[in-house]
Amino acid sequence: MRKLARRLGLNKYTVWRWRILVFSIIGSSISSASFSGIIEADETYQRESRKGSREWVRHFADPQNVPRPPRPRWEDFTTQGLKMMRGLSSWQLPILTVADRGGSRLFRRLPNRKSATVERAMKPLVPDDAVLCSDGGTGYRNLAAARQLEHFVVGSKPGKRVASGYYHNQNVNSLHACYKRFIKPFCDPASKNLSGYIRWLEMRLEGIRPAELVRAS
Template sequence: MTLMNLRQKTGAISEIEARASHEEPCPSCGIEHRQKWGKTRTGIQRYRCRGCGKTYSGRTGSVVGRIHRPDLFMVVLRDMLGTSAPQSVRKLAGQLGLNKYTVWRWRMLVFSIIDRGEDTAFSGIIEADETHQRESRKGSREWVRHFADRQNVPQPPRPRWEDFTTQGLKMMRGLSKWQLPILTVADRSGARLFQRLPDRQSATLERALKPLLPQDAVLCSDGASGYATVAANGGIEHFLVGSKPGTRVTAGCYHIQKALLQNSDCRGFTL
């Protein structure tokens, strides 16, 4: 283990230990009496409740409780919230020796934590766009149950993602029901938002975007009908931009480059 890796690991463990430094109630039964009970695989102090006998640590019950590399998660967190611009998912994954999908899931986890604590306030020129990501199959047991009992469990209606590589299956062109829409919104002050939409209907897009647009905002978007409708209903100035050269910028300053940059950073990742 290099000196840098050791510092990352000990720093992450110290921050987690600080959360449990004061005797807190057992997350299972609420009793405050505990005893030290060895350490976890990642070196974090484990405790055993004297009441129910269950073990826990400083991460138990938190949204990051099941992350196996807290040291690397802290690096990803600092990269996102630092003073400089975050690195791309692929570049950061290469530096940390992680799979790019792991880094992306960790970033989405951080976004979910931030969204719980504060409302994103947009103002001025607001850019909006949507992208589509393939549905996550992580943890799904549908194919496992089918292979274990072919007679009673029918074949799932969708192939496994790995079959497209191992069996040479071809992806359907265009969008399908297995690709989930994500709304990305950004303004010129740096505020931004990723929000997964349940479907691709215009009404769904309108409901998600309407609370984000103040009355005096200027909306920049592509030609999706939902944007034009929400702008017209709210009396908001709307600039339509295209994807072809010569149409990507309107009136010299209205574009969706910030929203497109967010989209490019999440293309090809699993949700």
């Protein structure tokens, strides 16, 4: 924000308001990606962030009437020596990533990591004649069984990353790395704006400028 504000000769808060305005447009837009052939699917995760939230400030100001927020502040894990939750938890937000060998790509934030949620999100994306490559997640297995799809389960350990010499998840793994590089400079953006950031990345990969979408809207 500061770098762009200096470049444009504007106040940083003006630039921030512009970003939020763009997010309000692109965050609700739907990717036009369609998939066929060999389809790879997996999830990556983004740590929950409540930047801009006043819940802890309100709690400290009036602890009798404002309940304690449901989780510690991230800074408390280092300043107070709290133990970080191991593995995945409710504070890790799932992002579904899908890709096929034709170059179609999709990122989509999911409300939770339940298998039924994954299966529901994948249903409209996978045609009946597709071949699905995924990890051993129950949501993918249930989808493949219900639709009678050919399904190859691939792992992350050496020797298990490729099935039958051709089926793998390397394209979505590349998308995960792309997402991590994209989101890192924003230093854990507020989760309420995460859909906007995800769609922003999709548009960059698709070669669409935000201004083009604004004019189209």
